[in-house]
Amino acid sequence: MVDVSGAMPGGADGRVLPPQPWEHLTSETTRTVLRIQHHIVRSARRYLDDQGFVELLPPVIGPVTDPGIRGAKQVDVDYYGHRYKLMTSAFVYKQASLLAFDKIVYVAPNVRLEPLETCSTNRHLAEFHQLDIEVAGATREQIMELAEGVVGHVVDAVVSDMGDELAALGRDVTALSSWRSRPFARVPHAEAVRDLVEGGHMQDGGAEIDWAGEEILSIKADGPFFLTDYPKGSRCFLEKEDPDQPGVLRTFDLIMPGGYGEVISGGEREAHYPTLITRMRETGENPSKYGWYLQLSRHGVPSSSGFGLGLQRLTRFVAGLEYVWQAAAFPKVPGVVSP
């Protein structure tokens, strides 16, 4: 007999789960981490403000949300009898927002019911926040430069302004400064796959780098690096296919060193209506539920590039935390019933 009763996973495999809120919120470690996170958000906002970005307040629900999240389930909302979704990411709204402004940023809450196996990665939360950025007319290379700028700026700000906090957490500051004088490396997906396979890790060349593979690459790295050129079929329909390399998407992830893994995912967007609707089918989507968005793209949306930066993940890296839930005031680890 197979047990299909639906019992939730516990912490029996040695993972440390978040304590109760009164214990977590009164812990000096939590307070220090959240102060660092506050400084990260504040520094990023200042940096982007100086570059001419307009911060918009993000939508929370809508008829569609980002479907390109491997294995994760969206949360349905009954919106006056219509099936709406909580944002897994406001990706189509970011693109639409460019009709108002050329450079936009959200500090956006996102909910993804991640597959239960992600509770052992130490870096997945079912509820998290992103710095969501989109720039009209930008190429992937330009948006990667921006991502490099934002990350470098906030890391420098924390190192220069919060030395005591980092010391209290035992964070080795050289892990945050040793790579600052070098540009971030660029590693195409195919090269990363080759590295992993040569090292004995069974990585599917046609899929995203799996979580174990990402950790291996992150541990080996001597600084942050961009993982570029994901294969088609591994990301959502909005990610533009490279016209010079059919089957390759103009995407990138930013991987932090030290085993902390991915903190940014982004790329150049598809804005051409016939290509968009064809790509929707290639990703198994029902175009009819994207009615408003397809209508918008028929009228024309600007070409653009953008990315989402996971704020709890970046905090985890900066503060040197073992678990990403330590960087959330009210953490929700996948599958664990939490307040």
Place this chain on the structure above:
Amino acid sequence: MSRLSAPHFPERAVRDRARKGTACAFPPITSYGTTLFGASGPGAAHPAPGDLIDAARLVPPIFMDLRLEKLIELGREPMYGDVELSTEIGGFTARAPLFVSAFGSTQIACSDLGMAVSRQAGRLGIPMVIGENIVPVNGYGRIGACTPLSLLGRVRAYGEELEDGLGGVAIQQSTEDADAEVWNLVYSDPSAQPLLNSGRLAFELKVGQGAKPGIGGMTVLPRTAAAAVSEQYTTDQVFGDAASYLRSSSPGTYTEEILRQQIHLMRNNFPRARVWVKLHPGRDVRRAAAVAWRAGAHSVTVDGAEGGTGWAPTSFMDHVGLPLGECLRAIGRPPSCLLATGRMWEGTRAVKCLALGARGVGLGRAALLAVDEDPDFGLQRLVECMELEMRMLISALGKYEPGALGLEDLYEGGAYVDDPREALAGYDASLR
């Protein structure tokens, strides 16, 4: 009363259409919910001509090298009971080359019969496919009561009877199901973890179905139920009856690239689940199967034109799509798991399909009829009878496992069935 008559013309059918209009494109509405549909064939009340499979004969040789091998292995003369039927089907271990095909959300499949099939298939240790549109119509069964008709209800009924190491569940997702994210729901659900962890969960991409190739799934719904799903499905009042509506799923648009990329996405998003693909009996079925296998599908099911349990237009049942035998002949030697469905209920058709290259065959109408006859043991007895027939037939051919069957065992139209085609290629990760 009309004065005209037309004795050499289907006068009655024309007059029916003149009176009832679009309702005549379907079987009588009164049969919905009590009748299993699909193409007719030998054994039916009004049989259509048989296909290649019906026409072919299984022809044992006189000299049997494989029987000698078995004799040496056993140290005694082999008998039919020595045929090992246990087979790997789409990444699952099945006790026989059999599985239960999808029924979808029609009224019959959603009754207690669907649950009875789940329980008995689990007990038998044969894989089971759960059809599309269950979640939008009957719910998943997670929040609130887990009703027996929900997707989770069926998975539970199957899992509760299943022995370790055997069987597995494949779950379909239609275009409309994609709104409910059925696969994501199952993949992230705690109750699916035991199946996932033991490698017994698959997702089946339904490209089409044998009973109505080129169009989507259809059911008949009362007005209130039709109104409730009208945002997701097309509902149409075609029965000349204000109380009944035709509910249609879209068939979904496929090109080679769309099929290839959907399979890539399934492998990417659900790396621990098997990927199954179900094709309708289209004229390019060989090319579609080739695309699916090269993109990494673990199994491809071909649903012949004889397939189907659900509601379908009469024009499709006997006139549209390739017969199963022609599909199997078109595909030739498969590089990976090929499954066949369409009017399976006894051993000879099953063994002929295996000889034509299928790894296993699916039971649709036969499974529902068997549990209708006996909800506790009907399917079990039907399968036991098929297994006995398969053992006797396979051993008669001097073979002792289904995988040893081949075209040399089949004789049709004055010749042995031959395969002039080049074998198709399997999964190639470098082809994106």
